[in-house]
Amino acid sequence: MLKLFKYNWKIRRDWFDWCETVSEEELLKKRTGGIGYILPTLYHVVAVEYGWICGGIQGKAIDIPPFKEVASLQQVKDFSARCHKELAPFVYDWDDSLEDCIMIDITDEGEREPHKYGEVMRHVIAHEIHHSGQLSIWSREIGKKPVNANLIGRGLFDI
Amino acid sequence: MLKLFKYNWKIRRDWFDWCETVSEEELLKKRTGGIGYILPTLYHVVAVEYGWICGGIQGKAIDIPPFKEVASLQQVKDFSARCHKELAPFVYDWDDSLEDCIMIDITDEGEREPHKYGEVMRHVIAHEIHHSGQLSIWSREIGKKPVNANLIGRGLFDI
Numbered sequence A, B: 001m002l003k004l005f006k007y008n009w010k011i012r013r014d015w016f017d018w019c020e021t022v023s024e025e026e027l028l029k030k031r032t033g034g035i036g037y038i039l040p041t042l043y044h045v046v047a048v049e050y051g052w053i054c055g056g057i058q059g060k061a062i063d064i065p066p067f068k069e070v071a072s073l074q075q076v077k078d079f080s081a082r083c084h085k086e087l088a089p090f091v092y093d094w095d096d097s098l099e100d101c102i103m104i105d106i107t108d109e110g111e112r113e114p115h116k117y118g119e120v121m122r123h124v125i126a127h128e129i130h131h132s133g134q135l136s137i138w139s140r141e142i143g144k145k146p147v148n149a150n151l152i153g154r155g156l157f158d159i
Helices: A002-020 A038-057 A073-092 A117-141 B002-019 B038-057 B073-092 B117-141
Strands: A102-106 A112-116 B102-106 B112-116
Touching: A002 A038, A002 A073, A002 A117, A002 B117, A038 A073, A038 A102, A038 A117, A102 A117, A112 A117, A117 B002, A117 B117, B002 B038, B002 B073, B002 B117, B038 B073, B038 B102, B038 B117, B102 B117, B112 B117
Parallel strands: none
Antiparallel strands: A102 A112, B102 B112
């Protein structure tokens, strides 16, 4: 489980570095599909990861500011760093005995939905990779090489 | 490991169903980013999964036709089904004792590169999710709702 989180965290850092090479106008320009904007996509993956792991699984009181309150690259990076600090210990401490523990999600419609921790963790993993794929298309649209998304050869596994 | 493969296989089936509602012209139209075309993207994720698991890890003689030989939706679906049949048993039989086994990849430059099985498997998982994210952007570009990529609530985990 941890390896795929580490992969996402590395790719996210690479996207933040990529953003440094792009104008704020491009980061906030309306685009087709997904969340519809580059920087809000990065904000969104942070908020979703933090929401599920700290709010959902751990049941903590969480503070997710609306995007307009963190609407610059530096602020989204700071938001990501703050969330990461709070959620990473849970991911590092994960062990398979947690797989079948149940959390209760309250949906937007007020329904109580049970989910296994293992499902939530994999949802968070797939969610960020999916959005990263979307960013790669928008990157080419603005004429820039996207972040290399290959997991293999990233040094996540020592030999 | 199996859950994320099952997720990808389900999403791929959903993309194949989605393709049924789109003209062949759209499926083969040049687009920006990624592999650059919808149907070749689906062909590519099948070929990569099959290549790494059957060719790479299992060291079998594998037959990957060039895209032009399977350049219709039905042919890519058939190619996917054939590869799935051959590679799925390995994924179903996976256990964590295989994590650190080593396979040797021969790169395009003829170099021998060792990879742990665990790295290869996660690479294959992330690879397909990434490309699925790209497909979702192209889907909106042609005015169609993309496949729902949420892992949570897909019935992969019984409660």
